[in-house]
Amino acid sequence: MIGRLNHVAIAVPDLDAASEQYRTALGATVGAPQDEPDHGVTVVFIELPNTKIELLYPLGENSPINGFLEKNPSGGIHHVCYEVDDIIAARDHLKASGARVLGTGEPKIGAHGKPVLFLHPKDFNGCLVELEQV
Numbered sequence: 729m730i731g732r733l734n735h736v737a738i739a740v741p742d743l744d745a746a747s748e749q750y751r752t753a754l755g756a757t758v759g760a761p762q763d764e765p766d767h768g769v770t771v772v773f774i775e776l777p778n779t780k781i782e783l784l785y786p787l788g789e790n791s792p793i794n795g796f797l798e799k800n801p802s803g804g805i806h807h808v809c810y811e812v813d814d815i816i817a818a819r820d821h822l823k824a825s826g827a828r829v830l831g832t833g834e835p836k837i838g839a840h841g842k843p844v845l846f847l848h849p850k851d852f853n854g855c856l857v858e859l860e861q862v
């Protein structure tokens with residue numbers, strides 16, 4: 729059911745410093761910061777030949793990554809995003825298998841303008857999973 733790895737997200741305590749590190753020390757192609765108010769984050773995408781890295785920084789008081797950064801003050805890998813062809817079919821299949829879909833259970837539009845959903849990390853070996861319909 730899942731397809732390509734769309735991105736690996738890293739929560740960071742300093743978005744400018746992390747972007748600059750990927751640009752200069754790692755020599756990557758780094759995009760501009762994008763506010764995602766529906767998701768409570770500001771994101772920077774880094775284009776790699778085979779996938780993307782999504783740097784995440786909290787936006788607003790109720791950001792879903794506040795707790796993660798409190799527990800991991802120097803940052804850390806926050807989620808992986810897998811592509812699916814049909815996010816509703818994927819969601820229903822996962823719910824039937826017992827996985828918890830986060831939020832309302834309805835897809836939101838993600839940073840690429842496509843529908844996304846999140847699955848509880850405790851149901852996936854401690855790894856928060858994002859699904860994106862491509």
Ligand SMILES: C[C@@H](C(=O)O)C(=O)SCCNC(=O)CCNC(=O)[C@H](O)C(C)(C)COP(=O)(O)OP(=O)(O)OC[C@H]1O[C@@H](n2cnc3c(N)ncnc32)[C@H](O)[C@@H]1OP(=O)(O)O
Pocket residue numbers: 737764767769771782784792793795796799805806807809830831837838839840844846848849850854855856858
């Ligand atoms: C823009 C978009 C896009 O790409 O298009 C994005 O990515 S938006 C990316 C940001 N949006 C999201 O993350 C939306 C989905 N996330 C959420 O709903 C939330 O962040 C939760 C995953 C439910 C966690 O919420 P919160 O931190 O308030 O919960 P909590 O502190 O009670 O945590 C419950 C347990 O899960 C663990 N936990 C929390 N976040 C985790 C993570 N990212 N990876 C692995 N484990 C994690 C905690 O350590 C804790 O474990 P212990 O109990 O063992 O200590």
Ligand SMILES: [Co+2]
Pocket residue numbers: 735737782807809858
């Ligand atoms: Co993401």
